[in-house]
Amino acid sequence: MSGGPVVNERGEIIAIHGRSDTEVYKLAKLTGEDIPEVLQTAIEEDDEDAEAFGFQINLFKWGIPTNIYLANLAKVPKVAATESLTAEDYFNQGNNFSAQDRYQEAIVAYDKALEIKPDYSDAWNNRGFALDKLGKYQEAITSYDKALEIKPDYALVWNNRGFALDELGKYQEAIASYDKALKIKPDYALAWRNRGNALNELGKYQEAITSYDKALEIKPDYASAWNNRGFALDELGKYQEAIASYDKALEIKPDYSDAWYNLGNALNELGKYQEAITSYDKALEIKPDYALAWYNRGNTLYELGKYQEAITSYDKALEIKPDYASAWNNRGFALESLKRYDEALESYEKAIQLDSNYQIAINNRKNLLEKLGR
Known part of the structure; x- marks a missing residue:
């Protein structure tokens, strides 16, 4: 999850192999547009959302395109070494570093601003944002708390703290x-x-939908809210309504790979396997290294009895993510269906090597060995 645009993998399809049956279990993928991509996604969301990640600089305040902003960074006059820098100078320096993904340097600059001006709430917020980007979430919260001590009604900091x-x-x-x-x-x-998003993580799907609906009342073209609303509906088994939400997300943002992926999952649940494959293919046109989409495409092809094509999809997933235990397991399952038993055993063994507690793969291997009388 994220306080800004975010991508969050919620699970995967797992083929559970008995002697002759397959049980497919699906969890979708909950997304925003990735953990705040400050120079890209936040601007796509809108200036307000970009500002929610704390950049009180012209890049976001006025919606200046990223490439123009970065090109202009080199043109900003440098302060002479003999001149003393103000808190605002260090603050802007920190923002410039953050805009270039140089977060550790940004933190140093914000710290200098805060030495001069300890009650600089924007600097505390932006410092928190930089720490977020470095994955130092507890330290980020400490920075946000400092900002809120100074300015308790700072809505965007409360949001970022939530992230x-x-x-x-x-x-x-x-x-x-x-x-x-x-x-x-x-x-x-x-x-x-x-x-x-947080309610979704807690499994409170109906409450999550209510929150997404509020977001969409305010901002009807909010693609990630439509997508995540679809996820919650999916989890409630309301697949047709979920599809309608994903379709709205895709009307707004046709290149939204996660929405195409989620649409594929919902179609899968309705047994519309060919349409599901078309959706996964759309996701993969946009994001060819989308391991989960290759994996679920493989599972859908398996459902259609297209075992060799399924294996090809699993192989693609494994090129991208070699430690994908469930892809190794399901690849083994497809190979077994083609009576390529030795290769199937190798796949199951690979899955078990990656996860020694992977009971599904352990059972699949055991069942196949029994079938072969070994």
């Missing part, structure tokens, strides 16, 4: 932070969306 808590798996606390943001700013679409 960091999400990343730590503290979903209930994250929701409390989003609620604080929404009390201050009830029309904060991003906070409503993020609140829905």
Whole structure:
């Protein structure tokens, strides 16, 4: 999850092999547009969402395109060494570093700004953001808390604090932070969306849908809210409604690979396997290294009895993610269906090597050995 655009893998299809049957279990993928890509996705979301990640600089404040902003960085006059830098100078320096993904250097600059001006709430917030990007979520929360001590009604900081808590798996606390943001700013679409994401993580799918609906009342073209709403509907078994949500996301953002992937999963649940494959193919046109889409495409081809094509898809998934235990297992299952037993055993063994507690693969290997009388 994320306080900004975010991608979060929720699970995978697993083929459970008895002697002659297959049980397929599916969990979808919950997304935003990846963990805040400050220079890309945040601007796509809109200026308000970009600002929610703390960049109080012209790049986001005025919506200047990223390439123009970065090109202009080189043109910004440098302060002479003899001149003393102000807190604002260091703050802007930190923002410039963050805009170039140089987060450790950004933190050093924010720290210098805060030495000069300890009550600089924007610097505390942006420092928290940089720590977020480095995966230092607890330290980020400490920075956000400092910003909130200075400015308790700072809605975007409450939102960003929720993001960091999400990343730590503290979903209930994250929701409390989003609620604080929404009390201050009830029309904060991003906070409503993020609140829905945290509720999804807690399995509170109906409440999540309510939060997404709030986000969509405020911002009807919010592609990730439509996508994540679809995920919640999927989890409630409302596949047709989920498809309608994914379709809305794709009307808004046709190159949304995660929405194509999720649409494929929902179609799969309805037994519309050929349409599901078409959706996975769309996702893979956009994102060829999408291991999970290759994997689920393989599972769908298996359902259609296209075992060799399924193996090809699993192989693609494994090129991208060689430690994908369930892809090795399902590859073995498809090979077994083609009576390529030795290759199937090798695949099951590979899955077990990767995960010694992988009971499905252990059972599949055991059943095949029994079938072969070994």
